[in-house]
Amino acid sequence: MGEVLFGVDDMANLRFAISPLWETVASLRVVADPGRHAVHLPWIKQALALRQDRALTGRTTPLHALVGRDGAVRSFLTPPPRCPLAEMEEELAALAALPAESVRAGLEAAGRRTALTGFEQRLAEDPGRVLPELAQAVLAWWQVGVRPYWPRIRAVLEADVAHRTRQLAEDGIGEVFAHLHPALQWRGDRLVSADLPTGELALDGGGITLAPSAFALRCHLLAGREGQVGAPPCAVYPSRAVGTLWERRDAVGDGLARLLGRSRAQVFAHASSPSTTTRLAARTGLSLGAVSQHLAVLRDAGLVTSHRYRREVHYTASDLGNALLDRAR
Structure with a gap:
């Protein structure tokens, strides 16, 4: 333990x-x-x-x-x-x-x-x-x-991070750790798991990095060693929604295509996980300008939301948008 x-x-x-x-x-x-x-x-x-x-x-x-x-x-x-x-x-x-x-x-x-x-x-x-x-x-x-x-793997991992950070803001650190993985337990001031290396690791003020993984089956602790400056320990955990990773995302329902137009429907379907304009263009084969125009319409309709991280703007389907996508599928 x-x-x-x-x-x-x-x-x-x-x-x-x-x-x-x-x-x-x-x-x-x-x-x-x-x-x-x-x-x-x-x-x-x-x-x-x-x-x-x-x-x-x-x-x-x-x-x-x-x-x-x-x-x-x-x-x-x-x-x-x-x-x-x-x-x-x-x-x-x-x-x-x-x-x-x-x-x-x-x-x-x-x-x-x-x-x-x-x-x-x-x-x-x-x-x-x-x-x-x-x-x-x-x-x-x-x-x-x-x-x-990598674009689709990273999209799943980014969606997991977005979920955890929202959970952290709304419910606190205890809830984040309580729902990372069944093998992890949060006990007052410590994270406990049989998946972690035996013994006690004190963080000493440097904090910890949490990294979702598409390929992990259990939790792993990556501990910085002497000489690795600027590398606090990292806990790797299995990401949410890995089951959606290899789904065909380019296919859109005929009903959704008739409602939105096929190109816009493709952009919308790919926005089921957080994506930048550049990644959406790569996945759909559309130009950056065309993707931007479609996203503007979808955002005005309340079907996608956007948030900025550093120099990137990430677009993802809203609750209303996800409900529409689920219906279309």
């Missing part, structure tokens, strides 16, 4: 993040054990076909060596995300710059459970030289296995 102890300052430093690095690494476990991840079968079929590419297999061999024959992800391979909406390049740079002590400590812990692979032994001997090789292996799998599907 593991516990994460919160102080007063930690309550104020709760944050959310989305980690493309974590999703990329976790996706390999899904491919390795499809039976436990039936919800992802449409994607798994595509990923298994990619695994037949010998050139790709060669480029990703270091990554497979670290995901482990026992299905465990080496702890240093997924350092805590440092910002809410990190880009893959940022996270790979952080991976390549990990302190040698952290890497060796992670491999030493892994070696107590299973024998280290040849690549892991090379990595333990010279982390500074071998880590960039590992980062390139992660990048190779990301580019073909995850990035083509």
